[in-house]
Amino acid sequence: MTLEKASYEQQVENLIAEAEALLSSYKQQWKGLSWREKVLLLVDLNIPISDLGVYSNYRVANLAARERLRLYFIEHVGEIIHKEELRVVSGISEFGRRVRELRVEDGYKIITGVGDSGEFLGLTPEEYKLLDKEPDLNAAHRWHIANRIKRETKGGSQAKILCFLKEFVGKVVTNDELYNVSGAKEFGRRVRELRTEEGYAISTKFTGRPDLRVGEYVLESLNRVADPHDRKIPYEVQKQVYERDNNTCRLCGWNHHKWTKQDPRILELHHIREHAKGGQNSLDNVILLCSKCHDKVHAKKLSVPDNILD
Template identity: 45%
Template sequence: MKAKQVDPEVSRQKVAKLIRNFEAELQSGELRPKVLALVPIFRGLRDLGKALIPSEYASAARDRILYYFRKYPSTIINGDELLVVSGIQEYARRLRELRVQFGWAIVSGVTIKEMREEEAEEVPDELMVMRPNEYILLSAEEDRDAAHRWHVANMIRKQRGSVRDKILKYLQSNVGHGVTNEELRYVAGDKTEWARRVRELRTEFGWPIATKTTGQPDLSVGVYVLLADRQSPEHDRKIPDDIRREVLRRDGYKCK
């Protein structure tokens, strides 16, 4: 059943009237009547936020969140904005659904912070300022294979083993295909060390894991690709990342 479109101006007028009526409650000494009088104001503000996006474009909370991200791609969005447009407190769950079930590359400030601490060179300057309760849609393209990858990620996450082993197993399950930082973080059980383990796999164990700054500049930020399911010779494994990047830039990011 199609949701009925609510006129934002009608919602605004209702909220304005409720706020005017609330002035009388402020004069009383009782706390609970004030709280009860604020409840419809909160509900009215929620309805006003939902009404900002026409229902013909997005009628459900998840749809409104996606509409908002797609309208402002590559823009840092605060969680409070998503609270307003979604009209629900559980917007974080809808974000996960958009990532896991529908393949939208929405990255959180928490994940960016962990990348910044371990692989700062992978984080563009404009994302360095992201806070934990902020999000960004890195790609306007829906990844239709994401649902299958998240299913595999969930199985590996539940297995026994170290974080590094789980990340490697997941990358080996997707050789030649990009996986996102959010996927790797999930496989790692949301442990903050995931970015360090990825770097170790590349620099200490010789796995050819490419990123935007280490071999494949056409990749999106936060995407990792295991180029081949084989390790490099031991004498090539201790090359510092800064030297590796310089050589890649010199050679036009092509393997020789």
């Protein structure tokens, strides 16, 4: 609901008069005032000044701070906006939190010069820019799922991460999202443990999916979990195997580029000499196989040549 223009204008006039009265009182007294007395007068002066910011546009003066910020960004999409402008528009000091809500809850692509792509785009930490008028509803939807998981999932950060990955099987999940859902700085380690200790087929740039960016993860399958004996292979060895075998099945040459819905394979680690028979968890005893070849090998319908690594 917007204000009547007349009452809006009256309100602005009142605020200006109030600010002027306080400022002129400051002008008359300041030489005789203590530090504290001056500060207290300026605090009073800040109230009408801050309200004038809220009333700087009559169409939005009655809206919540977050909505005013949203409309300001949209009116200036693609332009660099300084944080002091946002302070004026919002009329609140914690405007940064409202901007974050616009970003993560509503899916607006608002960048700033901290982290992510802000530095690359030449923004300082005091500068913000809305890249697109239309919010990314998908990002917003994912944020709501993450929050539901945070609220409802019992267990620690690892359980929450797994829950989130399971919501997006076969889809890319980012560092930001895993950090948000787990609340754990160590979320990277938790993901690795899901892979190495729990056996989940989680791909990264270094484990099967060179097409991914650093900081992106994909849970490839809900149905396939590595056999317990394959879960003891240290993460560093796993990474080296993926790299040496070029993220490709040693037997048939399958890799993720060949993935289809009809034939949805994943890459798995296989011991050349069975672990139970004394085979080591080392680079010279572990190879990459696609899940199809891996099943055949264990069903003895296909065999791995002894000299496969020669």
